[in-house]
Amino acid sequence: MLAQAFGKLRILSGLEGSRKxxxxxxxxxxxxxxxxxxxxxxxxxxxxxxxxxxxCGSEIQNSSLFCSLCSTLQKPDxxxxxxxxxxxxxxxxxxxEDLTTKYRQLQNVLHPDRFSVKNAEERKISEQYSxxxxxxxxxxxxxxxxxxxxxxxxxxxxxxxxxxTDPQFLAEIMETNEELAEAQHPHDVxxxxxxxxxxxxxxxxxxxxxxxxxxxxxxxxxxxxxKYYSSIAARIKDLKQKAGxx
Ligand SMILES: [Zn+2]
Numbered sequence: 001m002l003a004q005a006f007g008k009l010r011i012l013s014g015l016e017g018s019r020k021x022x023x024x025x026x027x028x029x030x031x032x033x034x035x036x037x038x039x040x041x042x043x044x045x046x047x048x049x050x051x052x053x054x055x056c057g058s059e060i061q062n063s064s065l066f067c068s069l070c071s072t073l074q075k076p077d078x079x080x081x082x083x084x085x086x087x088x089x090x091x092x093x094x095x096x097e098d099l100t101t102k103y104r105q106l107q108n109v110l111h112p113d114r115f116s117v118k119n120a121e122e123r124k125i126s127e128q129y130s131x132x133x134x135x136x137x138x139x140x141x142x143x144x145x146x147x148x149x150x151x152x153x154x155x156x157x158x159x160x161x162x163x164x165t166d167p168q169f170l171a172e173i174m175e176t177n178e179e180l181a182e183a184q185h186p187h188d189v190x191x192x193x194x195x196x197x198x199x200x201x202x203x204x205x206x207x208x209x210x211x212x213x214x215x216x217x218x219x220x221x222x223x224x225x226x227k228y229y230s231s232i233a234a235r236i237k238d239l240k241q242k243a244g245x246x
Pocket of ligand 1: 057
């Protein structure tokens with residue numbers, strides 16, 4: 001698979017005939033796993049691929065939504081991450097306001113009303129693009145989902161590693177769940193909700209710190225904990241709804 005990807009990378013990147021150069025670059029980027037290799041391939045290729053408008057064939061700049069010649073909406077590029085789609089810098093720490101502004105701008109540009117007079121194919125692309133923008137926004141807007149997505153870009157899918165969870169931590173979670181099951185009064189539920197929120201806020205800061213330091217393993221451990229507290233938050237929300245607690 002690696003050999004195949006390597007061959008493809010050389011052709012796509014236009015670095016044919018300089019295998020040494022590509023190898024050196026990949027080595028320097030710290031490529032230890034296949035998924036990391038593929039991430040680097042995507043990054044390299046996106047710098048070199050010459051995109052063409054699907055309708056008129058003219059050259060398209062990487063980040064352009066529309067063809068400058070025929071004004072047709074372009075298909076979303078498969079190599080784009082959610083960060084690329086929303087035009088924000090990749091990283092755990094994102095500015096909420098910036099993210100929301102970019103999201104609204106894009107949804108405005110992709111609004112179905114703007115495509116009502118266009119042909120069926122372009123209308124379909126606008127719907128796909130809009131769905132992708134929604135998915136990117138909902139993922140990057142939530143700290144837990146954003147962290148899990150960054151791990152995914154590093155080739156790590158967290159649910160596979162639950163066995164590594166510290167038993168003492170699991171005991172604490174179980175205890176909180178029991179407290180929740182026994183909560184009789186609205187103020188008990190609210191107290192548990194506030195306590196859970198404080199823990200989530202603290203863990204969000206911890207995970208930001210880990211990503212900032214480039215410590216993916218530490219980020220993974222914190223995100224694993226966040227997954228448990230997020231389940232508790234969902235239980236509390238459900239309980240409040242059923243009991244009619246404001
Ligand atoms: Zn065009």
